[in-house]
Each structure stands twice: as C-alpha cells, then as structure tokens.
Amino acid sequence: MTRLPQPDRPFKVLGIQQIAIGGTDKQRLQKLWVEMLGLEVTGTFRSERENVDEDICAIGSGPFKVEVDLMQPIDPEKKPAVHQTPLNHVGLWIDDLPRAVEWLTQQGVRFAPGGVRQGAAGFDICFLHPKANEAFPIAGEGVLIELVQAPPEVVAAFARLPAAAS
Structure with a gap:
C-alpha cells in the first residue's frame, strides 16, 4: 500500500469523541444500545432549535x-x-480546534453552517460538511464529521500513549 505524503498539520486528531445515531423512536434505539449492548445513559439533551x-x-x-x-x-x-x-x-477529539478549522479551511475543506459553537456536551464543536462544492472541494464524502475541542485532560492522556498507538 502506498502512503500519501502527510502535510504539516498544526493539530492532531486524538481519537473518537462520539458517535451520534438518530431514529424516529428513541426507545427502539435504547433497546439495542442500552439494553442489548450495555451502554450506560449518562445524561440527556433537548433542544427545540436543533429539533433533538x-x-x-x-x-x-x-x-x-x-x-x-x-x-x-x-x-x-x-x-x-x-x-x-x-x-x-x-x-473526533481535536487538540486545537481553532487552528484545525483555520488550516482545514485554507486547504479547501468545506464546513457546515454554524461555525464553531458550544455543543450539547459543553465542548466547542464544528462540523465538516458531508458534500464538497466548487469553492471547497474537500468534504466528508457523504459523512457528517464533528470536530470537538478536546479538554486538557484528554489531550494529556493521548500525549502519554506510545507513539505507535496514536
């Protein structure tokens, strides 16, 4: 497999922060994810503006x-x-969200409307648009991707991992 050259990126993707799954019936989602797979419900979020x-x-x-x-x-x-x-x-956990957004925009990455804002869990977030356009030819290729500012303890924990694991 050929490795593509890696640009000098001024930020790091540290790991998965979240997976968001939608359905018309939250009880059906809970049946699978909580009852069958054993995930723990740690909180709730409701927003009329975000219809969620x-x-x-x-x-x-x-x-x-x-x-x-x-x-x-x-x-x-x-x-x-x-x-x-x-x-x-x-x-995705990002170690420096403002720098990531600035650099990715300069590279032609398309972001969804809304810019950087506080997300439901209290962290600053923004979304990469799932579709590219002429002005911004790089996007999620059908996937909505949320970039999440990692808090200091997450950045520190990932920094302690061996280089091969990160």
Whole structure:
C-alpha cells in the first residue's frame, strides 16, 4: 500500500469523541444500545432549535470514554432531521480546534453552517460538511464529521500513549 505524503498539520486528531445515531423512536434505539449492548445513559439533551431529544450514553471510561448519542427528532416534520441518515455523525477529539478549522479551511475543506459553537456536551464543536462544492472541494464524502475541542485532560492522556498507538 502506498502512503500519501502527510502535510504539516498544526493539530492532531486524538481519537473518537462520539458517535451520534438518530431514529424516529428513541426507545427502539435504547433497546439495542442500552439494553442489548450495555451502554450506560449518562445524561440527556433537548433542544427545540436543533429539533433533538437525545439520550447521551457512554462506553469506556476516563479520557477514553466515547459518547454515543441516541437522537430522536422533537418533530419529525421539521429540520434539522436528526433521525435521517445525513445527521448521523462521528465526532473526533481535536487538540486545537481553532487552528484545525483555520488550516482545514485554507486547504479547501468545506464546513457546515454554524461555525464553531458550544455543543450539547459543553465542548466547542464544528462540523465538516458531508458534500464538497466548487469553492471547497474537500468534504466528508457523504459523512457528517464533528470536530470537538478536546479538554486538557484528554489531550494529556493521548500525549502519554506510545507513539505507535496514536
């Protein structure tokens, strides 16, 4: 396999922060993810503006805990439609979100509207758009990707990992 040259990136992707899964019935999502697979419900989030009623679940612990959000729309007829596949997404811990956004934008990466803002879990976030366009030819190729500012304890934990693991 040929390795592509790696650009001098001024930030690091540290790991998976979250996986967000939407459906029309949160109880059905809970049946699989909580009852069958054993994830723990650690909180809830509800936002009329974002049209979401979600249970925040977790797998793992400490700085390596991964959040699994089970999302249901408050109104299935309104946007954003968190129960439709395009709003299912993966979140990545980023060690320096402002630098990442600046550098990725300069490289032609398309971001979704909304810019950097505080997310449901209290961390600064932004989203890479799932589709490229002429002005921004690099995007998620069908996947919505959330970039999440890692708190200092997560950055420190990943820094302690052996180089081969990061």
